[in-house]
Amino acid sequence: MEKLAAEDRYFSPEELAGLTPEEFVALLRGVCALPGRGYLDHPLVKKIEAGTATLPQLRMFVEQFYLHTRNMMPAFGHMSSVCPFEEARNTLIKNLAEEAYGAVSGTKGHPDMLLDFGIAIGVDAAAAKKKRQLRPSRKVTDYYEFMSFCRPWYVPVAAIGAVMEASTPDTFSRMAEGFKKNYGLKDEQLLFWTMHVEADKEHGDEGVEIVERYVTTPEARAQVMECGVENAENWYGMFDIHRMAA
Numbered sequence: 001m002e003k004l005a006a007e008d009r010y011f012s013p014e015e016l017a018g019l020t021p022e023e024f025v026a027l028l029r030g031v032c033a034l035p036g037r038g039y040l041d042h043p044l045v046k047k048i049e050a051g052t053a054t055l056p057q058l059r060m061f062v063e064q065f066y067l068h069t070r071n072m073m074p075a076f077g078h079m080s081s082v083c084p085f086e087e088a089r090n091t092l093i094k095n096l097a098e099e100a101y102g103a104v105s106g107t108k109g110h111p112d113m114l115l116d117f118g119i120a121i122g123v124d125a126a127a128a129k130k131k132r133q134l135r136p137s138r139k140v141t142d143y144y145e146f147m148s149f150c151r152p153w154y155v156p157v158a159a160i161g162a163v164m165e166a167s168t169p170d171t172f173s174r175m176a177e178g179f180k181k182n183y184g185l186k187d188e189q190l191l192f193w194t195m196h197v198e199a200d201k202e203h204g205d206e207g208v209e210i211v212e213r214y215v216t217t218p219e220a221r222a223q224v225m226e227c228g229v230e231n232a233e234n235w236y237g238m239f240d241i242h243r244m245a246a
């Protein structure tokens with residue numbers, strides 16, 4: 001089958017199953033980067049690069065992003081541990097250990113690293129920990145739970161790994177540059193962003209491997225496409241949350 005154009009339309013399970021793994025991943029990433037989806041080139045990224053995002057807006061975004069990274073951990077743990085294939089499961093559990101306490105990079109848990117960045121821009125860490133997630137942030141976490149508990153293990157892994165983490169290196173390096181240039185932040189305060197640039201290069205590749213090996217049937221391809229798109233829309237909303245502050 002010929003490569004399909006990344007457009008906002010219904011793709012049948014059969015069309016998706018007719019693609020090679022490379023074509024499917026390229027289509028999936030393209031569809032998940034359409035306007036209103038994902039964070040690649042999100043308005044917030046442009047505002048950080050221009051220095052026009054205000055500190056209250058950045059604090060709002062970081063607090064809510066932090067709450068998601070912390071609160072999604074049980075869903076992330078579930079999707080990692082239920083994988084029936086030893087090799088893939090071990091990779092996922094390694095990623096989980098890195099996420100939870102920085103086991104691979106020898107740093108610390110990613111939620112705590114994000115909170116450290118928050119402190120550098122004036123977030124009250126103790127108060128942030130007690131906050132509730134606002135709807136755009138909660139939607140991302142709730143959807144991780146839905147994917148993890150109501151879909152096969154490879155659906156959230158592909159939706160998160162092959163799609164979102166593939167756009168992280170570009171997005172987070174632009175954000176880190178903007179934080180340095182416009183907000184006077186130092187390298188050591190930007191660890192959350194810079195460490196994800198390297199880590200997610202690897203995770204993006206792992207996501208592609210998982211698609212190659214396990215996302216092969218029409219039903220599996222369709223579920224990954226559906227959840228990929230919805231997850232990408234939720235992430236757009238998470239980045240948009242900065243608009244809720246002045």
Ligand SMILES: [Fe+2]
Nearest residue numbers: 099110111196
């Ligand atoms: Fe992370």
